[in-house]
Amino acid sequence: MGNILYLVIPCYNEEEVLSETARRLENKMKCLAEGKKIDEKSRVIFVNDGSKDKTWKIIQELHQKNKLFAGINLSKNRGHQNALLAGLMTAKEYADMVISMDADLQDDINAIDEMIDKYAQGKDIVYGVRSSRQKDTFFKKATAEGFYKTMNMMGANTVYNHADYRLMSKRALEGLAQYGEVNLFLRGIVPMIGYPTDVVYYERGERFAGESKYPLKKMLSFAVEGITSLSTKPLRMITLLGFFIFIVSIGMLIYSLFRHFTGATIVGWTTLMVSLWAIGGLILLSLGVVGEYIGKIYLETKARPRYIIEQFLNEDN
Ligand code: UDP
Ligand code: MG
Numbered sequence: 001m002g003n004i005l006y007l008v009i010p011c012y013n014e015e016e017v018l019s020e021t022a023r024r025l026e027n028k029m030k031c032l033a034e035g036k037k038i039d040e041k042s043r044v045i046f047v048n049d050g051s052k053d054k055t056w057k058i059i060q061e062l063h064q065k066n067k068l069f070a071g072i073n074l075s076k077n078r079g080h081q082n083a084l085l086a087g088l089m090t091a092k093e094y095a096d097m098v099i100s101m102d103a104d105l106q107d108d109i110n111a112i113d114e115m116i117d118k119y120a121q122g123k124d125i126v127y128g129v130r131s132s133r134q135k136d137t138f139f140k141k142a143t144a145e146g147f148y149k150t151m152n153m154m155g156a157n158t159v160y161n162h163a164d165y166r167l168m169s170k171r172a173l174e175g176l177a178q179y180g181e182v183n184l185f186l187r188g189i190v191p192m193i194g195y196p197t198d199v200v201y202y203e204r205g206e207r208f209a210g211e212s213k214y215p216l217k218k219m220l221s222f223a224v225e226g227i228t229s230l231s232t233k234p235l236r237m238i239t240l241l242g243f244f245i246f247i248v249s250i251g252m253l254i255y256s257l258f259r260h261f262t263g264a265t266i267v268g269w270t271t272l273m274v275s276l277w278a279i280g281g282l283i284l285l286s287l288g289v290v291g292e293y294i295g296k297i298y299l300e301t302k303a304r305p306r307y308i309i310e311q312f313l314n315e316d317n
Pocket of ligand 2: 102104106207212
């Protein structure tokens with residue numbers, strides 16, 4: 001098992017943090033190489049996600065000075081997930097293991113050691129999980145935790161309190177490459193790949209400079225994106241709602257007939273009440289049925305791999 005490590009770091013308008021990030025990572029990589037934990041051919045890849053500031057210029061300078069640093073320049077801003085994917089897919093050609101992390105180093109880089117140890121023990125995917133959110137503001141904490149819970153409720157299964165700080169082996173990345181979907185939500189897809197996995201806990205710090213590139217608006221669209229690109233559960237919910245209202249309509253039928261025969265209604269009330277509920281329920285139910293089929297078509301168009309073979313035992317091997 002080789003141990004060439006590539007770090008993949010998406011950067012969007014990160015001029016304020018890049019130099020310091022590079023300095024810290026250089027030290028880290030040096031320590032790891034000296035401790036024989038990683039190969040000399042290991043690299044740090046910065047992916048410039050169409051930044052409007054000097055980010056790409058800084059990456060070019062870093063590469064000039066030290067071959068440890070590599071860079072990928074995207075043609076325009078494609079968002080964090082796509083930038084990350086570009087880096088991962090490029091790195092998988094050269095690396096045995098790849099760790100993805102943010103440019104602001106909010107994720108403790110000392111967890112890398114433990115991730116590599118787990119990789120050496122045969123784990124293919126090691127998730128970095130935040131042990132607590134003490135340093136987050138109340139608002140960020142509440143929205144982020146609500147985010148994970150809603151996601152799971154809606155059928156998008158993700159690892160709780162895990163962002164995109166994770167180690168993936170070459171074969172796990174090759175598995176990922178088989179997912180041909182355009183709307184890619186990595187946190188939901190990676191657990192689908194399988195293979196032995198593990199987690200590493202770490203404390204998440206604050207951004208040491210610059211500001212968050214994930215304002216509330218982006219976070220909300222990220223959540224909607226995650227749910228709608230991973231699962232068809234919202235469609236199933238329409239079916240359930242239709243079914244529920246249809247049941248209610250039967251109750252209303254009985255109630256209205258009761259009122260009708262006890263003579264406590266005006267003419268026409270019974271027919272109106274009953275048809276209102278029954279038709280409403282039937283419409284929702286049919287909509288849900290149509291939705292079920294659309295959901296199937298949707299999942300088919302994603303052409304996800306149906307299996308990934310981990311091992312093949314064969315006489316001639
Ligand atoms: N990022 C990116 N493209 C974008 C937005 C963000 O590549 O369109 C990168 C950003 O440079 C950083 C990472 O995604 O490396 C996470 O962003 P940030 O730290 O601002 O998010 P937060 O930690 O506030 O959730
Ligand atoms: Mg951050």
